[in-house]
Amino acid sequence: GQQVMQIPQYQHVQEGEDFTTYCNSSTTLSNIQWYKQRPGGHPVFLIQLVKSGEVKKQKRLTFQFGEAKKNSSLHITATQTTDVGTYFCAGSGTYKYIFGTGTRLKVLA
Amino acid sequence: NAGVTQTPKFQVLKTGQSMTLQCAQDMNHNSMYWYRQDPGMGLRLIYYSASEGTTDKGEVPNGYNVSRLNKREFSLRLESAAPSQTSVYFCASSEHTGGGTEAFFGQGTRLTVV
Numbered sequence: 001g002q003q004v005m006q007i008p009q010y011q012h013v014q015e016g017e018d019f020t021t022y023c024n025s026s027t028t029l030s031n032i033q034w035y036k037q038r039p040g041g042h043p044v045f046l047i048q049l050v051k052s053g054e055v056k057k058q059k060r061l062t063f064q065f066g067e068a069k070k071n072s073s074l075h076i077t078a079t080q081t082t083d084v085g086t087y088f089c090a091g092s093g094t095y096k097y098i099f100g101t102g103t104r105l106k107v108l109a
Numbered sequence: 110n111a112g113v114t115q116t117p118k119f120q121v122l123k124t125g126q127s128m129t130l131q132c133a134q135d136m137n138h139n140s141m142y143w144y145r146q147d148p149g150m151g152l153r154l155i156y157y158s159a160s161e162g163t164t165d166k167g168e169v170p171n172g173y174n175v176s177r178l179n180k181r182e183f184s185l186r187l188e189s190a191a192p193s194q195t196s197v198y199f200c201a202s203s204e205h206t207g208g209g210t211e212a213f214f215g216q217g218t219r220l221t222v223v
Contacts, residue, residue: 006151009149031209033211033212035212041216042199042214042215042216042217043152043199043201043212043214044214045211045212045213048209048211088151088152090152090212092209096140096142096154096157096167096206097142097154097201097203097212098154098168099144099151099152099153099154100151101149101150101151102151102152
């Protein structure tokens with residue numbers, strides 16, 4: 001079945017450092033979404049990418065969809081303690097939203 | 110705005126007991142989902158309902174049943190709980206299934222089976 005993998009599984013950074021998480025699908029995706037889950041919380045939608053090669057920015061966050069629509073990345077510039085949480089990508093497929101395994105980000109002040 | 114409401118928030122069950130997790134959304138969404146979240150496993154889809162009156166299996170349906178009671182409500186039932194079902198359960202809803210519309214999640218139910 002369709003799988004969506006994310007790397008790394010964990011990342012610890014010093015406040016102010018950059019952070020990137022990568023999402024890879026075994027099949028071509030029609031679109032990809034990104035969610036953030038704060039510790040003890042529930043996933044919250046961040047953004048959706050639809051077009052091949054699409055790049056979108058939200059303040060310090062940059063999202064990219066690969067040319068082949070099988071991978072995506074989320075880059076955070078100059079991390080802050082408020083960025084702590086787990087970031088999930090989700091691709092649409094047979095089982096609708098197929099979530100990646102997530103990357104847990106810890107920011108050290 | 111309530112969004113997606115799940116009850117209960119916490120539950121401890123003994124092996125073999127049954128229980129139903131309740132979920133309701135007030136956004137007039139067509140599609141609803143149940144996920145379980147285990148450490149290092151991300152969110153895995155248990156069942157989903159594309160629209161009122163339909164339900165379909167997701168990635169990990171064994172040991173669970175669902176009911177789409179009406180457009181607002183989607184319940185998840187554990188008939189005979191097992192320790193392997195210890196997890197955090199999330200209900201979600203979206204305007205339609207698949208991509209194109211964002212999913213809204215409930216606060217989660219933390220279930221422990223002893």
